[in-house]
Amino acid sequence: MNKVIQYCFLLLIPFYPIWGWLAYSMTKRHIDIFTVLVFIPLVLYCLLTQKIKVPKYLIFLILFTIYHFASVFINHLVPPQENLIFFILSDENLLACLVLFAIENTRFDEKFISKMNQLILVVVIITLIVSLIQIKFNTFFIHPDISQNPLTYVYLQQHRNFSIFSWININSLGITFPILISILLSSSGINKKSFPLVLLSGIIVSFLSKARYIMISTIMVISQLFFVKKIDFRKRIYVLLLMVSLIAALIVVGNIYDLKLQEVIENRILEKGTGLESAKARLASFDIFMQVFPEHPLFGVGPQTGVDVLKMLRGVARSIHVGYLSYLYFYGIFGAILVFISIFYLLKDSWVVARKFQFWGSFYGFLTFCFANVTFVYFNFSEMGIILAIIYIKFYKDRMLTEETGNIIPEYTPSEL
Numbered sequence: 001m002n003k004v005i006q007y008c009f010l011l012l013i014p015f016y017p018i019w020g021w022l023a024y025s026m027t028k029r030h031i032d033i034f035t036v037l038v039f040i041p042l043v044l045y046c047l048l049t050q051k052i053k054v055p056k057y058l059i060f061l062i063l064f065t066i067y068h069f070a071s072v073f074i075n076h077l078v079p080p081q082e083n084l085i086f087f088i089l090s091d092e093n094l095l096a097c098l099v100l101f102a103i104e105n106t107r108f109d110e111k112f113i114s115k116m117n118q119l120i121l122v123v124v125i126i127t128l129i130v131s132l133i134q135i136k137f138n139t140f141f142i143h144p145d146i147s148q149n150p151l152t153y154v155y156l157q158q159h160r161n162f163s164i165f166s167w168i169n170i171n172s173l174g175i176t177f178p179i180l181i182s183i184l185l186s187s188s189g190i191n192k193k194s195f196p197l198v199l200l201s202g203i204i205v206s207f208l209s210k211a212r213y214i215m216i217s218t219i220m221v222i223s224q225l226f227f228v229k230k231i232d233f234r235k236r237i238y239v240l241l242l243m244v245s246l247i248a249a250l251i252v253v254g255n256i257y258d259l260k261l262q263e264v265i266e267n268r269i270l271e272k273g274t275g276l277e278s279a280k281a282r283l284a285s286f287d288i289f290m291q292v293f294p295e296h297p298l299f300g301v302g303p304q305t306g307v308d309v310l311k312m313l314r315g316v317a318r319s320i321h322v323g324y325l326s327y328l329y330f331y332g333i334f335g336a337i338l339v340f341i342s343i344f345y346l347l348k349d350s351w352v353v354a355r356k357f358q359f360w361g362s363f364y365g366f367l368t369f370c371f372a373n374v375t376f377v378y379f380n381f382s383e384m385g386i387i388l389a390i391i392y393i394k395f396y397k398d399r400m401l402t403e404e405t406g407n408i409i410p411e412y413t414p415s416e417l
Helices: 002-012 016-027 031-049 056-074 084-089 092-104 110-136 144-148 150-157 172-186 195-208 212-222 233-256 261-269 277-295 307-313 323-357 361-375 384-404
Strands: none
Touching: 002 031, 002 110, 016 031, 031 084, 031 092, 056 092, 056 323, 092 384, 110 172, 110 195, 110 384, 144 150, 172 195, 172 212, 172 361, 172 384, 195 212, 195 233, 212 361, 277 307, 277 323, 323 361, 323 384, 361 384
């Protein structure tokens, strides 16, 4: 059964956006519902047939999920037109608990990791190709909800590219894609031939997203090449020159195909001519949070922005636009602290793995997740990138445990550039 679960992860997780497209095209429902239905029997099998493992981060995430559902029902936040069963099955926190429980009770072998590296590289290449196509046809392979919703259609008007990830969530490109790049840069799935392609994909896709936090997140994961000890000074110079060359080439090509790169830099990165709208949204969020949080500090108001807060925002944003503040507002100190502790233990586990095996992919990936939630609200542990980062942590933690007991498994070390 362990092999079955491994194959399930290989087939499902790397190509989650593609499965999302198929699920919506055939049923008009989100892929998460079907994923929950797949993992419920797998989790039950683990519970009934083996000694289960629940690490600290998952304990706190499970506690938060219970608290989340209690908050939803106590505050009467189930949409009246929504089927209760579908509402529960489509919850991202429930999905995260099921998938991560399955990960923690599965042993991933070296062959699995090698295949996963190859599949992640394929997905990154597909992401690059689709992003390039969307330069000319910006609705190509885009979830119809984006173009049909006035609140999200503005992103298409701004010519933002979501590549293949809109079939998961509008924020998935910004969370998952930097993690994919981070994993490849730190794993043996990359070699001297594919390394420039990974860097090129990271730079181009993040730039075409026209989202500042995605660009910064990608720079953060690439920076691991300069701060970890697995490459020497000469190779770091090579990486720096390669990055400069790729950016220069992107600028030249952008000018040829009228990508308006200067406009992107001025409007999206430097916010010239925008009145610093993004900064104002964060400042307004902080100001409003300080006004409304003291009203329900312990248990929050439930995971939905209240009408009073929407009026106070006056169109500057649709919610308290900082994830940490928003979760304190939604769930109070008691609920939000469960999420924050879970993130702390994930960072701790990924740090231990990084120091022991020089695999920094998951650690830098989680750093971008933490950074992204300074800019919006998306603590989604069921994101494809988060799941992959935790799979790699589990693999290396099992190696660590095996080596400590004296039964050394075959070496699997990150490649040298």
